[in-house]
Amino acid sequence: MSKTVKKYWRRETIAFTLFGCLAIAIGAMVISEAASSAKSKVSTPTITCGGSSQDSINVIVTAGPTGAPAGFSLQWMTAEDFAANGYQWFDSSDDRLCKGSFSGNANLSRYELGPGESVTVNVGEFLFDNGASTNCPGELVCGTDYVFRAFAHATNSLNRSDFSADHTCSTLDCDIGESCTFTQGYWKTHGPVPVGNNNYVWPASVQAGGLTLGTVNYTPTQLLAIFNKPAAGNGLISLAHQLIAAKLNKANGAASTPFVDNAIAAADALIGGLVIPPVGSGSLPSSSTSGLTGTLTSYNEGSIGPGHCN
Numbered sequence: 001m002s003k004t005v006k007k008y009w010r011r012e013t014i015a016f017t018l019f020g021c022l023a024i025a026i027g028a029m030v031i032s033e034a035a036s037s038a039k040s041k042v043s044t045p046t047i048t049c050g051g052s053s054q055d056s057i058n059v060i061v062t063a064g065p066t067g068a069p070a071g072f073s074l075q076w077m078t079a080e081d082f083a084a085n086g087y088q089w090f091d092s093s094d095d096r097l098c099k100g101s102f103s104g105n106a107n108l109s110r111y112e113l114g115p116g117e118s119v120t121v122n123v124g125e126f127l128f129d130n131g132a133s134t135n136c137p138g139e140l141v142c143g144t145d146y147v148f149r150a151f152a153h154a155t156n157s158l159n160r161s162d163f164s165a166d167h168t169c170s171t172l173d174c175d176i177g178e179s180c181t182f183t184q185g186y187w188k189t190h191g192p193v194p195v196g197n198n199n200y201v202w203p204a205s206v207q208a209g210g211l212t213l214g215t216v217n218y219t220p221t222q223l224l225a226i227f228n229k230p231a232a233g234n235g236l237i238s239l240a241h242q243l244i245a246a247k248l249n250k251a252n253g254a255a256s257t258p259f260v261d262n263a264i265a266a267a268d269a270l271i272g273g274l275v276i277p278p279v280g281s282g283s284l285p286s287s288s289t290s291g292l293t294g295t296l297t298s299y300n301e302g303s304i305g306p307g308h309c310n
Contacts, residue, residue, distance in 0.1 A: 042066050042152040042161040045113075047074075049169035053301030054308040055139035055183065056124030057169045061102075061150055063113035064161070070153035071104035071111040071131060074121060079145035079168055089149070098136035104153070106131030108233035110286075123148075124171075125183055125301060129231050129238075139185060142174035142308070172302065179255040180309035183300050184245035188227040192220045203251040211247050213240055214271030222279045229278050235289035240276045242296035243267045249299070255306040256299070263295040 043064025050058030061072055076098045077090060090097035102121065104112030109131035110119055121132075124140035140146065147168050152161040189195035191202055200207070202220060210219045218226070223244055231238040246264055250256055270292065274282030295304075302308025 039157070039159050042068060042070075042155060042158045043115075044161045045072055045150050045152050045164055047148055047150050047164050047167045049167070050120055051298070051303050052169065052171050053125075053298070053303045054142035054172045054174060056122050056301055057140060057146060057171060059121050059123055059148055059169065060118050061113075061121060062118040063115060063152065065115050066152075066158065067115045067117065068111075068113040068152035068161075069104050070155050071102045071106075071109065072113070072150050072152045074100045074102065074123070074148060074150045076123060076136075076146050076148045078141075079147050082147045082166075095135075098134070100132065100134035100136070103131035122297070125185060125297065130233050139183065140171050142171050145170045172308075179253055179306045181249040181254045181300050181302055181305055181307070182245070182252075182309050184227065184241045186309075187245050187248045188224065191224045191227065193224060202248060206248060206251050211244060211251075212268075213243055213247075213276060214268050215273050216271075216275055216280075218276075218279065225278050226276050233286065234277065234283050235286035235293070236271065236274060236276055236282050236284040238286065239267055239271070239284070239289040239293045239296075242293050242300060243271075245300045246296045257305060260295065260299045260305055263292050263299075267292045267296065 043066040045064055045068055046062045048060045048062070050060050052058065059074060061068075061074065063072075075089065077096065081096065082089070092099070100121065100123070102111040102119075103109055107130055110129065111131050113119060123146075124138070145168055147166050149166050150164045154160040187202065190198045190200065192200055194200050206223075207220055210217050211223060212218075226237070226240050227244065229237055231241070243264065246260070250264075267289075270284070270289065271282075274280070274284070276282055299305045300308075
């Protein structure tokens with residue numbers, strides 16, 4: 001073989017090799033991009049209705065087979081608006097669409113769900129614990145149907161899930177009779193520093209002497225500061241919010257039951273001499289307070305007891 005032929009053959013072989021490597025690299029990039037675009041989704045969660053009051057609805061969110069490790073988002077609107085919009089959801093940018101985000105990545109979050117795990121969100125009486133936020137923090141309307149849907153958040157390896165099926169839940173009827181109860185949100189906005197056009201309507205006995213929580217007495221100003229303190233995973237604060245409201249309701253003339261009275265006594269016993277933030281630095285794990293907090297919330301919201309005031 002002549003030198004010229006050998007040189008030509010060597011040049012063509014090198015070119016072919018380089019072309020082959022380039023083709024392989026491009027093919028790998030295409031495959032990688034295709035794999036990324038075809039990344040699987042987090043399993044779609046399911047939602048069911050829990051208990052309701054006249055101004056709130058418990059929505060139970062259950063994760064699918066992949067879980068919802070990064071949390072989930074919940075959307076809702078009245079069934080009337082849903083029907084008027086042609087049984088379609090408002091656009092995400094529409095202010096009429098209520099949205100709540102419940103991050104599983106926040107510190108001490110309770111929204112990091114494993115496969116098949118559930119968590120209850122109280123829509124209308126939000127406890128702003130770690131990871132929770134919403135554009136609709138106000139109370140719901142009594143005697144009203146609401147439509148809900150949810151999706152699980154994306155993770156590093158999975159895209160966000162599809163929306164769950166639409167699910168309708170209802171608040172309780174508005175007719176509740178006499179000696180009714182108000183929520184902690186009502187008492188907070190009608191306290192020593194009224195919000196908006198509200199008035200200071202706490203019972204005269206509380207305005208004059210405050211309330212005792214556990215074994216510690218708090219002034220109205222201190223009670224309002226506790227109301228305004230986010231729970232942030234501290235079960236003592238969550239319990240105190242509902243205990244203050246329950247005691248304000250009773251001082252305001254609301255009827256009670258032995259079950260509710262026992263829960264109030266048990267809450268006082270559990271709190272004992274702990275001084276509640278921000279007045280003090282007391283703390284209790286949510287696991288030890290959630291049962292009592294739930295009972296007192298049900299009383300204040302009207303699910304048990306005389307019912308919620310209009």
